[in-house]
Amino acid sequence: MMNANAISKTNKTANFWKKVKQVLTYIYQEYIKFPAYILIHPLKGFDAFKRDKKAKMSVSLVFVAMLIILQILEFQYTGFVVNQRDLNDLNSFQEMAYVIVPILAVVVGNWSVTTLFDGKGKMKEIFMMVCYSLWPLIMTKIVGMIFSNAITTEEAGFYGLIIGLGTFGMGYMIFFGLISIHEYGLLKCILSIAGTAIAVMVLFFIVMLGFDLFQKIIGFLYTLYREISLRYL
Amino acid sequence: MKKFYKFLILFLLIALLITVPKTHAAVGYTYSHSGEPIYSTVGLASSTSGIYTIISDQWTSESGEALLASEFTSPEDLFLYQEEDNLGNVLDIIYIVDSVSNNLFVFDENMRYQYKVTEYEIRPEDFSDEEILNIKTAFTDNNKNTTSIKFTEYLQKKNMNLADFRAIEEIPYAMRTDAQKFYLDCFGLSGIYRNVRPAKNPDGTIIRGVYQDLIYLSDKSNNQIVIVDAEDYHVVQVVTSPTDISFAGKIFMPVKLVTDVAGRMFVISEGVYEGIMQMSYEGQFSSYIGVNYVSMTFWQVFWRKFMTDEQLAQTETILNTIFTSLTIDDEGFIYATSRAVNDTDDTTMIKRINPSGKDVLTRNGYSVPKGDLVYIKTGTDVSVRGPSRFSAVAVNDYGVYTLADGKTGRLFSYDDEGNLLYISGGSGNELSDLNNPVAVRYQGDNILALDKENQSVLRFEPTEIANSINKAVKYHYEGNLVASSEEWKNVVSQNPNYEYAYVGIGKSLLNEGRYVEAMSYFQTGFSVDYYSKAYKLYRDVQVNKYFTGVMSVVLIAIAAGVGYKVYRSIKYKKSEETGMGDE
Numbered sequence: 001m002m003n004a005n006a007i008s009k010t011n012k013t014a015n016f017w018k019k020v021k022q023v024l025t026y027i028y029q030e031y032i033k034f035p036a037y038i039l040i041h042p043l044k045g046f047d048a049f050k051r052d053k054k055a056k057m058s059v060s061l062v063f064v065a066m067l068i069i070l071q072i073l074e075f076q077y078t079g080f081v082v083n084q085r086d087l088n089d090l091n092s093f094q095e096m097a098y099v100i101v102p103i104l105a106v107v108v109g110n111w112s113v114t115t116l117f118d119g120k121g122k123m124k125e126i127f128m129m130v131c132y133s134l135w136p137l138i139m140t141k142i143v144g145m146i147f148s149n150a151i152t153t154e155e156a157g158f159y160g161l162i163i164g165l166g167t168f169g170m171g172y173m174i175f176f177g178l179i180s181i182h183e184y185g186l187l188k189c190i191l192s193i194a195g196t197a198i199a200v201m202v203l204f205f206i207v208m209l210g211f212d213l214f215q216k217i218i219g220f221l222y223t224l225y226r227e228i229s230l231r232y233l
Numbered sequence: 234m235k236k237f238y239k240f241l242i243l244f245l246l247i248a249l250l251i252t253v254p255k256t257h258a259a260v261g262y263t264y265s266h267s268g269e270p271i272y273s274t275v276g277l278a279s280s281t282s283g284i285y286t287i288i289s290d291q292w293t294s295e296s297g298e299a300l301l302a303s304e305f306t307s308p309e310d311l312f313l314y315q316e317e318d319n320l321g322n323v324l325d326i327i328y329i330v331d332s333v334s335n336n337l338f339v340f341d342e343n344m345r346y347q348y349k350v351t352e353y354e355i356r357p358e359d360f361s362d363e364e365i366l367n368i369k370t371a372f373t374d375n376n377k378n379t380t381s382i383k384f385t386e387y388l389q390k391k392n393m394n395l396a397d398f399r400a401i402e403e404i405p406y407a408m409r410t411d412a413q414k415f416y417l418d419c420f421g422l423s424g425i426y427r428n429v430r431p432a433k434n435p436d437g438t439i440i441r442g443v444y445q446d447l448i449y450l451s452d453k454s455n456n457q458i459v460i461v462d463a464e465d466y467h468v469v470q471v472v473t474s475p476t477d478i479s480f481a482g483k484i485f486m487p488v489k490l491v492t493d494v495a496g497r498m499f500v501i502s503e504g505v506y507e508g509i510m511q512m513s514y515e516g517q518f519s520s521y522i523g524v525n526y527v528s529m530t531f532w533q534v535f536w537r538k539f540m541t542d543e544q545l546a547q548t549e550t551i552l553n554t555i556f557t558s559l560t561i562d563d564e565g566f567i568y569a570t571s572r573a574v575n576d577t578d579d580t581t582m583i584k585r586i587n588p589s590g591k592d593v594l595t596r597n598g599y600s601v602p603k604g605d606l607v608y609i610k611t612g613t614d615v616s617v618r619g620p621s622r623f624s625a626v627a628v629n630d631y632g633v634y635t636l637a638d639g640k641t642g643r644l645f646s647y648d649d650e651g652n653l654l655y656i657s658g659g660s661g662n663e664l665s666d667l668n669n670p671v672a673v674r675y676q677g678d679n680i681l682a683l684d685k686e687n688q689s690v691l692r693f694e695p696t697e698i699a700n701s702i703n704k705a706v707k708y709h710y711e712g713n714l715v716a717s718s719e720e721w722k723n724v725v726s727q728n729p730n731y732e733y734a735y736v737g738i739g740k741s742l743l744n745e746g747r748y749v750e751a752m753s754y755f756q757t758g759f760s761v762d763y764y765s766k767a768y769k770l771y772r773d774v775q776v777n778k779y780f781t782g783v784m785s786v787v788l789i790a791i792a793a794g795v796g797y798k799v800y801r802s803i804k805y806k807k808s809e810e811t812g813m814g815d816e
Binding site: 086152 | 266761766772
């Protein structure tokens with residue numbers, strides 16, 4: 001009995017460590033290895049992404065959340081040499097909007113353009129592709145945030161370089177992602193990017209217009225209510 | 234019930250006692266590190282004992298001579314000169330010139346009216362015939378119309394010619410009758426400057442140790458600079474329009490001028506867009522300095538390419554901006570103000586020009602010295618649109634310069650590194666308001682400002698906090714960082730929002746090697762440069778401290794790794810060998 005108990009106990013701890021190992025491997029595989037594989041082999045990577053359905057929605061959403069959190073953390077923890085923003089100016093909702101709105105706009109804009117020009121990508125795929133493309137930016141932002149606390153003004157250029165590399169990596173991944181997901185040629189991809197830019201502008205215009213009209217309707221209804229309430233109530 | 238009333242009255246009295254002494258503090262503003270206007274105490278407050286207007290009794294001289302309001306309608310320039318009397322006391326003399334009555338008014342240091350000078354004696358022995366021919370004078374005819382005429386024409390009106398004037402030279406000065414004395418009248422007198430210059434022999438060599446004490450008058454409408462003796466106001470030299478080829482087609486209308494120790498003149502002339510005119514001791518034009526180059530934006534150039542000549546004629550001519558005022562410091566650097574090149578490019582309105590003509594103003598503050606940082610950028614009302622319009626500048630002996638903004642009547646003071654120290658003044662309807670400042674001068678730590686619209690002179694005295702700031706800047710200028718830091722601490726205790734003070738304290742800490750504290754002060758004071766300097770030193774210290782330890786651990790680790798590999802390979806080989814042997 002004693003023996004069996006001891007065995008189950010050791011089994012339990014072994015199971016626990018096994019679970020931990022599993023989780024860590026999962027995190028390593030999904031959050032580091034696969035995005036890095038896409039970054040290094042974009043065409044093969046996105047092929048796996050699309051054909052083998054290796055991309056996960058949960059990972060995409062975590063990337064977006066990570067970028068939002070990083071944006072907010074950057075306000076406080078980026079070194080003073082490259083960050084003189086006032087903490088009083090921090091608005092978490094604004095930071096969220098700065099991340100989410102462009103992503104949604106690009107996804108919707110790209111989808112609306114590529115469906116017209118026989119792109120093979122679904123909206124979900126486009127969204128996941130854009131989210132996975134945030135990976136280099138997220139990684140460089142983490143590195144940059146730590147590095148920025150150890151630099152002087154003369155070395156501030158390196159910080160810019162790090163963030164610049166991340167931004168470039170993001171653009172690079174989005175570009176190849178569009179090629180793979182929509183099964184486009186190079187020229188068509190560039191054209192679709194230009195089309196996406198126009199679509200995004202149109203989208204913003206329509207949103208603004210709708211917003212304005214909505215506000216006017218609300219205003220009209222409110223005056224109507226005031227008029228009635230002052231007269232009859 | 235009665236008791237209750239008693240308590241009520243007592244309570245009210247106590248409440249009154251508490252509230253009554255609360256005085257209304259003057260609220261000014263300054264700009265934060267990010268360029269936003271924030272509330273702050275005013276730097277300089279117009280002193281109640283220092284407001285003088287034409288209605289005041291102060292404008293009657295000791296001899297009973299009254300200053301008529303009609304003669305003081307358009308004061309243009311104020312100059313303060315420190316004169317040492319025979320006993321070694323330094324006295325301030327204040328000169329004010331008026332461009333309509335063309336008088337030079339002289340006041341003592343407390344703006345008590347002394348006397349006025351209306352005309353300047355011109356003696357034939359001081360001038361050659363050629364020089365006389367170029368001199369102009371103002372002449373008022375019977376209809377009271379004043380015009381600028383040549384001095385020879387003036388002689389003709391007195392029924393004389395040049396030879397007759399020359400003949401007077403033979404008569405000893407003391408023997409001359411009033412009819413034999415001739416005077417030069419200024420016309421449009423708009424600037425005054427007094428300085429000494431080394432005396433020269435007729436052959437142009439400097440006489441060592443002998444100085445001429447001279448007053449320089451910008452005689453604008455006569456197109457000349459009249460240099461008169463500071464004691465008896467007789468004309469010593471007249472600088473007339475340059476004949477240089479580079480000046481052809483322009484009219485010489487001197488407005489403001491300064492001179493340096495060698496007697497060179499730096500003149501701002503109305504309508505001359507090339508810069509400040511540098512003129513030699515003898516009055517020869519030598520070069521322009523501190524030119525305000527205009528740059529056109531890409532789109533301006535682009536559209537101008539497609540314009541027809543008629544269209545071009547209708548658009549605004551883009552000219553270099555003209556200088557509005559200048560002053561010179563002890564080291565011979567000229568501080569000059571000008572209008573902004575256009576409504577958006579306003580970074581070079583203030584220049585510090587070195588003797589070779591380059592702008593060397595230090596602009597290390599939170600923002601470039603340019604007066605108001607926030608202003609109206611659009612609209613048709615030209616009087617309120619656009620950046621500050623500086624009309625006067627004064628510099629004191631430790632590098633603090635104050636600029637008067639003609640648009641808002643405010644005074645902006647900056648230190649020698651370009652940090653905005655404080656903002657004072659402002660336009661309004663009270664006697665102590667400054668509506669159109671045309672000249673500012675330092676009188677010790679006080680500032681005298683001449684207001685053309687109110688025809689008044691205001692004396693601005695530093696408030697308590699400005700006194701501390703001035704002292705701190707002075708100590709810093711002298712290199713005494715510790716004393717400076719103590720003064721900055723006073724400033725912080727009076728106004729915790731005064732960001733630059735934290736930098737001042739931080740500098741002292743940095744000097745003492747207290748890097749971490751210095752870094753925190755620099756961060757509070759938003760000085761990236763100094764923060765970076767402090768951090769660099771701090772990092773060096775840390776690296777020196779831990780380098781040996783960290784490096785030896787790393788090296789040992791590498792050595793261990795290599796050693797392990799070597800050991801493994803040897804063992805592997807051995808086992809291989811033994812394996813072979815087994816087979």
